[in-house]
Amino acid sequence: MAALTVPDMSLVVLVGTSGSGKSTFAREKFAPFETLSSDFFRGLVSNDENSQAATGAAFEALRFVAGQRLKAGLLTVIDATNVRSEDRRSLVQLARDHDVLPVAIVLDVPERVCIERNAARSDRDFGARVIKRQHDELRRSMRSLGKEGFRRVHTLDGVDAIAAAEIVREPLLNDLRHETGPFDAIGDVHGCRSELEALLGELGYVLQRDELGRPVDAVHPEGRRAIFLGDLVDRGPDTPGVLRLAMGMVRSGHALAVPGNHEAKLVRSLQGKRVQTSHGLAETLTQLAAETPEFRAEVERFAHSLVGHLVLDEGRLVVAHAGLIEAYQGRASGRVRSFALYGDTTGETDEYGLPVRLPWADDYRGSATVLYGHTPTLDAEWVNNTMCLDTGCVFGGKLSALRYPEREVVSVPAEQVWYEPVKPLAPVVPVAEQRAAGSLSIEDVLGKQVVETGTHGRITVREDHAAGALEVMSRWAIDPRHLMYLPPTMSPPATSKRADLLEHPDEAFAYYRSEGVTELVCEEKHMGSRAVVLLTRNPARFDAPAGWRGVVHTRTGRAFFDDATNDEFLRRLDAAVESAGLWQELQSDWLLLDAELLPWSLKAGDMIRDQYAAVGAAATGALPHAVAALAAAAERGVDVGDLLARTRARADDASLYVDAYRRYSAQTEGLAGVQLAPFQVLAAEGATFATRPHSWHLDVAARLAAADAELIRQTRSLAVDLGDDASVAAAIEWWDALTADGGEGMVVKPMANLTRLGKGLVQPGVKVRGREYLRIIYGPDYTEPENLARLRDRNVAHKRSLALREYSLGLESLDRLVRGEPLWRIHQAVFAVLAMESEPVDPRL
Ligand code: CTP
Ligand code: MG
Secondary structure, three states, X not given: OOEEEEEOOEEEEEEOOOOOOHHHHHHHHOOHHHEEEHHHHHHHHHOOOOOHHHHHHHHHHHHHHHHXXXXXXXXXXXXXXXXXXXXXXXXXXXHHHOOOEEEEEEEEOOHHHHHHHHHHOOOOOOOHHHHHHHHHHHHHHHOOOOOOOOOXXXXXXXXXXXXXXXXXXXXXXXEEOOOOOOEEEEOOOOOOHHHHHHHHHHOOOEEEEOOOOOEEEEEOOOOOEEEEOOOOOOOOOOHHHHHHHHHHHHHOOOEEEOOOHHHHHHHHHHOOOOOOOOOOHHHHHHHHHOOOHHHHHHHHHHHHHOOOEEEEHHHOEEEEOOOOOHHHOOOOOHHHHHHHHHOOEEEEEOOOOOEEEOOHHXXXXXXXXXXXXXXXXOOOOEEOOEEEOOOEHHHOOEEEEEEEOOOEEEEEEOOOOOOOOOOOOEOOOOHHHHOOHHHOOHHHOOOOEEEEEOOOEEEEEOHHHHHHHHHHHHHHOOOHHHOOOOOOOOEOOOOOXXXXXXXXXXXXXXXXXXXXXXXXXXXXXXXXXXXXXXXXXXXXXXXXXOOOOEEEEOOOOOEOOOHHHHHHHHHHHHHHHHHXXXXXXXXXXXXXXXXXXXXXXXHHHHHHHHHHHHHHHHHHHHHHHHHHHHHHHHHOOOOOHHHHHHHHHHHHHHHHHHHHHHOOOOOOEOOEOOEEEEEEEEEEOOEEOOOOOHHHHHHHHHHHHHHOOOOEOOOXXXXXXXXXXXXXXXXXXXXXXXXXOOOOEEEEEEOOOOOEEOOEEOOOOEEEEOOOHHXXXXXXXXXXXXXXXXXXXXXXXXXXXXXXXXXXXXHHHHHHHHOOOOHHHHHHHHHHHHHHOOOOOOOOO
């Protein structure tokens, strides 16, 4: 049985005349979806598998589907005659476009057999002439397949060979996903043997020496393995010594290695090709001249055998000398290898005569960690989950390694400047630039998004919702470098069973009881505007200029205050945080608070005037006159009884409505009259507080209120134990009292805060709004029995689902912030919260 090897990720092109058995072969050797047959696509686009007129459309569709499969990294087989070189050319190009290997399998069956077979087929109506022509074309093709770019050509000579063939799938050479580490990835060594020995020692490896005392291997007692990131050779004092050790480690399985551009050039030189010996190759050749021919041959073999890049640890780690963009990882093509060795070069040179390298890592959004070298830099730093470990040892910098998965950098200093650099060492990307707004890309938020969250799995943002959020974000929101969090929406409880109410604490308690949560806290719901406060003593943390204290923004990311008021507000808040001892306690120089900003009219002043006051003025202006007129008519004996009663009720409702919104309006002058009621500490350096109980958060808030009672309002609260009837009754009584004099109501939350039980995440809070407050939401007459009856029919399921998704996205942005992740990652989650707000939900809920 003949084994035909086919790389895992390849485009397999079957070549053979009609009747040679291609479709039969494909059916037997490959899985159903893997084979794309031209006949099938003819059928798809024309309803006729034999329609020659449909050939153009069929191949266009076939190439499109094949392209999608290759993009996903799936082996794909093309079942068409493919006997003409121009037909194959576009398929080779398709494979290259997706950086997979093109493979040809030729089914070479005698003409006579094909003619006989086709004569017996009902699905083929063409004669021997066509087969003869195809056969001639095949004959002419056989010689040139290799030159056409097929990386492997299997020719099956005759019916028996085809029957006996067996496909053997091979992983690509770069596919080491099963190797899970731990690893120590080592940057460019450039012949610095002594520093390499020191670094290996620092990493815990024990050197093994040959009879001459030269290190030929290094073993780690815990079985760790080194990964050499390329450029072992050139420039430095002892390239042969470095190679002897590195080659020994690779041979014994104690190290992996990828080639650098310097190894690539060395191989060509050792193979006798003409290469320029600048950039340190001359030194290497001189040093190697003192070695044996066997050693030189081994170096050539070793350097030649290295695979451009490696994918390790189930795809979580990629190593390549010059790094690798996500689209190229785990693929094989000329441009993939070239990127891995030389990086993203433009063909231009800079002022030092060195090739210009594009900063691919700035745009890297892949989930795999990429470790690389190639560009000497001052310090190894993370840029979007990539790290360059070339810290210029040979130029007098240091030799660096990264412990993986620990993500810990270990370095040893260079013993001296071994090679004068043409260009001074510089940081990878200045930290300020890394955090710059410019490092956000519109692609990060355009189109459909999927955000992976720690608490709620993958959350999808629809394309049109993302577009809506982009509009709001770019028109109104503050600088994304300062927008670290947006608060979630909150659901009311199911509709109350009481005749005269829409909402009551009973249903909020019932919800939590059904979820198995019994320890609750009720918090007073201040009637203001939701506000997020970022307060910092370290503006650089948010890439802001010195003296910047932070920002107070709305739930859609708009600033509340003008710059001067903002600064004054935060100065006072900082003083309160200081005197409450909170900076000290949280060990942070910044913090993020979730709060309510009062009065409501501060943000909603225009809306109150234009919408509520207009309705109120019209109603209270007109209705008393109508009542008076109707009363006079009744007096005269006209029967207007019903209408009079209804109009009286409406007049009463109107004045209650005016009372309701007036209660929340107050004059403010600068900061005078403005109050902040914080209720949750969202984050500080190194920590989020979502799992600290609300008692802790409320205690912090109380301490702040004690420190500056004028600026900071306390949030009153009451703990509830659902197992204790008296406690429940007390909470209901408290809600009655809060709402009796027009208060907005309360929010019921699990005391433990973030709660995940059997069914998943529990609502972080349920708002229970008072009867008078709801008049602002549902309209002046909503309490009239016929209106209430209609309004009772409301469904909170969607609102709840939305609340949980927004809550999880908010937690995710905070987690990313405190983990020090790049801005685009934080912004992605923040942006998604805003996009969720485009979902069509009853706005009155
Ligand atoms: N056949 C056969 N013995 C084989 C292979 C094929 O008898 N070992 C027969 C099939 O049953 C079919 C005919 O030969 O009736 C053609 O085989 P098919 O696999 O369909 O050939 P293709 O190369 O796919 O032909 P076309 O280019 O016309 O699609
Ligand atoms: Mg066929």
